[in-house]
Amino acid sequence: MTLTIEGVHAGYGGGTVLHGVDLTVPEGTALAVLGMNGAGKTTLVHTIAGLVKARSGSIRLDGAELAGRPAHRIARAGVALVPQGRRVFASLTVAEHLGLSRRKGEWTVPRVLELLPRLGERRTHRGNQLSGGEAQMLAIARALLTQPRLLLLDEPCEGLAVDLAARVRGVVAELTRTGLTVLLVEQQPEHARAVTDRLVVLSNGVITERGETSTEGVSEISMFR
Ligand SMILES: Nc1ncnc2c1ncn2[C@@H]1O[C@H](COP(=O)(O)OP(=O)(O)O)[C@@H](O)[C@H]1O
Numbered sequence: 001m002t003l004t005i006e007g008v009h010a011g012y013g014g015g016t017v018l019h020g021v022d023l024t025v026p027e028g029t030a031l032a033v034l035g036m037n038g039a040g041k042t043t044l045v046h047t048i049a050g051l052v053k054a055r056s057g058s059i060r061l062d063g064a065e066l067a068g069r070p071a072h073r074i075a076r077a078g079v080a081l082v083p084q085g086r087r088v089f090a091s092l093t094v095a096e097h098l099g100l101s102r103r104k105g106e107w108t109v110p111r112v113l114e115l116l117p118r119l120g121e122r123r124t125h126r127g128n129q130l131s132g133g134e135a136q137m138l139a140i141a142r143a144l145l146t147q148p149r150l151l152l153l154d155e156p157c158e159g160l161a162v163d164l165a166a167r168v169r170g171v172v173a174e175l176t177r178t179g180l181t182v183l184l185v186e187q188q189p190e191h192a193r194a195v196t197d198r199l200v201v202l203s204n205g206v207i208t209e210r211g212e213t214s215t216e217g218v219s220e221i222s223m224f225r
């Protein structure tokens, strides 16, 4: 499904964090949202998922308006969030997490475990026994089992060792190839590059650059708009 965001403002209490964000992610493609700490990246994905209310603007999935809908309805429309910091339950096993998230659809537990075989080996391990990379795989698995059409990933490589971060990026790239639409939040352009060459830079709640990554990184953004 194609995600179209226009003029989105959002914030907390009296403060505004997003000051009119516009972006489009065509179906089956990935867009990376880069930006420094505090730029508003998490606020953006939370606003898409309905966890933060859009104060104005439009967030459409294949033309259907999501802004203003409650989070559970946005989830049912096919939006899944892999939250920053992964948020797995310390006391639940991998199998229990997967059972809780499961909804009927093309992503079955066996298919998810085929994509993420490490989780199969860790089925009986509890959340607090998983490495950072395993917890990230579990967070992705949980999102897939909700049968998303749009996957929002908030800094999935944060805090992971280099090889595990590379594996996570490989999984995300593979998901894009299955036709899923992906919005990937990253702080580092080199993390985004393995998944997509389309990126925007968010600074202080506005998009300041749109372009494509090159081997030289974000300083070499070539404008495509
Ligand atoms: N729950 C919240 N309540 C109030 N302010 C928040 C909350 N979450 C984030 N902020 C503020 O919003 C701004 C953007 O934060 P965030 O979206 O988390 O940025 P990023 O993910 O790019 O690091 C920051 O100034 C942060 O302090």
Ligand SMILES: [Mg+2]
Residues within 6 Å of the ligand: 041, 042, 043, 084, 154
């Ligand atoms: Mg964040």
